Amino acid sequence: MRWKTWFGVIEKTNDEVKLVKSRDFVESFLNSSNDPNTLPIPFSIKDVGLSLFKNEKEYYATLRDLAIKLTEEKIKQELSKDDKYVIMLLKTLDALNEVINVLSEKLRDLKNIKITDICSELDSRINDLTKLRKNVELEIKKIMERIAPNLTNIVGASIAARLLEKAGSLEKLAKMPASTIQLLGAEKSLYKAISRIKKGKPAKIPKHGVIFQHPFIRFLPKRKRGKMARFLASKIAIAVKLDYFSCEKRLDLFKVIKNKYESLRRL
Amino acid sequence: MDKFKIIRKIMHNVYLAKIDNTSIIVTKSKYSSHYGERKILEYREWVASRSKLAAMLLNGHYININPSWRILYLGAASGTTVSHLSDIVEHGYIYAIEISPKPFLKFLSLAKERPNIIPILEDASKPWKYSGIVEKVDFVYQDIAQKNQIEIFLENVKLFLKRGGQGLIMVKARSIDSTEEPQKVFRQVIKELESKLNILKHGDLEPYHKDHIFVHVQN
Numbered sequence: 001m002r003w004k005t006w007f008g009v010i011e012k013t014n015d016e017v018k019l020v021k022s023r024d025f026v027e028s029f030l031n032s033s034n035d036p037n038t039l040p041i042p043f044s045i046k047d048v049g050l051s052l053f054k055n056e057k058e059y060y061a062t063l064r065d066l067a068i069k070l071t072e073e074k075i076k077q078e079l080s081k082d083d084k085y086v087i088m089l090l091k092t093l094d095a096l097n098e099v100i101n102v103l104s105e106k107l108r109d110l111k112n113i114k115i116t117d118i119c120s121e122l123d124s125r126i127n128d129l130t131k132l133r134k135n136v137e138l139e140i141k142k143i144m145e146r147i148a149p150n151l152t153n154i155v156g157a158s159i160a161a162r163l164l165e166k167a168g169s170l171e172k173l174a175k176m177p178a179s180t181i182q183l184l185g186a187e188k189s190l191y192k193a194i195s196r197i198k199k200g201k202p203a204k205i206p207k208h209g210v211i212f213q214h215p216f217i218r219f220l221p222k223r224k225r226g227k228m229a230r231f232l233a234s235k236i237a238i239a240v241k242l243d244y245f246s247c248e249k250r251l252d253l254f255k256v257i258k259n260k261y262e263s264l265r266r267l
Numbered sequence: 268m269d270k271f272k273i274i275r276k277i278m279h280n281v282y283l284a285k286i287d288n289t290s291i292i293v294t295k296s297k298y299s300s301h302y303g304e305r306k307i308l309e310y311r312e313w314v315a316s317r318s319k320l321a322a323m324l325l326n327g328h329y330i331n332i333n334p335s336w337r338i339l340y341l342g343a344a345s346g347t348t349v350s351h352l353s354d355i356v357e358h359g360y361i362y363a364i365e366i367s368p369k370p371f372l373k374f375l376s377l378a379k380e381r382p383n384i385i386p387i388l389e390d391a392s393k394p395w396k397y398s399g400i401v402e403k404v405d406f407v408y409q410d411i412a413q414k415n416q417i418e419i420f421l422e423n424v425k426l427f428l429k430r431g432g433q434g435l436i437m438v439k440a441r442s443i444d445s446t447e448e449p450q451k452v453f454r455q456v457i458k459e460l461e462s463k464l465n466i467l468k469h470g471d472l473e474p475y476h477k478d479h480i481f482v483h484v485q486n
Binding site: 043061251255 | 344360368369370371372375378379382383384385386387388394395396397398399400401402403412413414425426427429441442445446
């Protein structure tokens with residue numbers, strides 16, 4: 001049996017335990033995962049590792065310094081990138097959609113006139129792009145579930161990512177009031193309505209922005225959508241705050257929303 | 268200063284106290300406040316509504332944590348409970364596991380201040396990832412609101428808890444099954460734990476935490 005630890009590699013044959021000290025503790029710390037089938041290790045790794053250090057105190061001090069340093073780096077890495085990455089992915093997805101649509105249209109026009117090799121080449125390129133689009137969607141879903149599990153749970157990955165894009169970052173979204181979230185993506189019609197109100201003209205104030213895509217709003221009759229949008233936005237605000245400030249997953253939020261939807265539908 | 272009085276000692280560095288006639292738990296600490304709790308003389312208030320372990324102690328369920336124990340703490344979050352455990356295990360060490368980077372950033376400031384905390388940013392449901400870092404421990408504490416939290420706990424116990432070592436798990440009914448009656452969920456959980464470990468005690472955390480129980484076990 002052979003196990004990797006933060007201070008080196010331990011090898012056990014029958015009753016003999018051999019330890020090979022790591023040349024670089026940083027490297028061995030980052031690479032200290034073991035195959036689950038070889039676990040549990042039948043002794044405490046500290047008892048073996050102690051031989052490399054002057055005393056117990058030094059063992060712990062070395063381990064702690066490493067853990068703090070590497071955890072800090074890991075946190076910075078994970079925090080700085082993910083929400084920006086999702087936003088860029090979403091923009092890429094939009095561009096892909098546009099390109100695929102335009103190219104498909106051109107392909108159809110071409111085929112109507114003359115069927116040539118170019119048509120089949122174009123066809124296969126479009127297919128590749130469609131596959132790429134699928135992968136981008138999956139990646140967005142994967143990351144959204146990690147950085148905003150509660151939000152993704154109640155609105156789905158695509159709306160969640162869209163809200164994130166409109167807000168600019170997870171932090172900004174977490175600090176938004178529900179009323180702003182409700183109208184994210186409806187800025188144009190909101191400002192139009194405001195300017196009309198200022199002029200004393202009749203105005204249509206938008207009830208929902210991006211969240212309109214949510215089936216619980218879309219499938220309701222028009223007069224009930226505002227009520228549902230307001231409710232959904234307030235729960236989204238709670239979910240994002242949970243995602244950003246805590247790490248707890250609250251499964252009951254979705255249930256509350258579903259109940260509200262059903263009671264509105266029945267009315 | 269409000270009327271503050273130590274009533275009695277619960278375990279090493281942990282006291283039951285009274286402030287303005289309300290009972291509170293405090294830990295003796297040479298460090299300052301970490302999460303906005305009150306610091307009275309050399310004591311830090313252990314806020315029961317923030318920490319499930321404090322709620323358990325305040326409800327009269329005492330456990331005896333030895334000041335030289337090695338502890339594996341699953342779900343350290345921003346370090347509310349860990350800060351007090353760190354006051355208790357003055358001669359021991361705490362391996363703190365947390366998956367979420369955001370709260371752990373705050374935790375790191377605690378870990379830097381206290382020499383007995385070893386922070387590990389990993390997923391507690393994949394304990395093999397830190398199997399080369401964590402030694403065999405005397406105590407496993409878990410506070411993770413996850414559907415498969417019992418499975419995660421048992422897996423960690425299997426890999427890291429010494430024979431005869433103790434464990435404490437905070438179970439949230441709503442995250443295991445949000446539709447089922449909490450009492451039913453708890454019975455199920457206790458049955459599952461019983462098949463692998465000895466159960467020493469269990470009880471609820473009302474009124475501080477709704478639909479939660481603690482289960483104290485021994486390997």
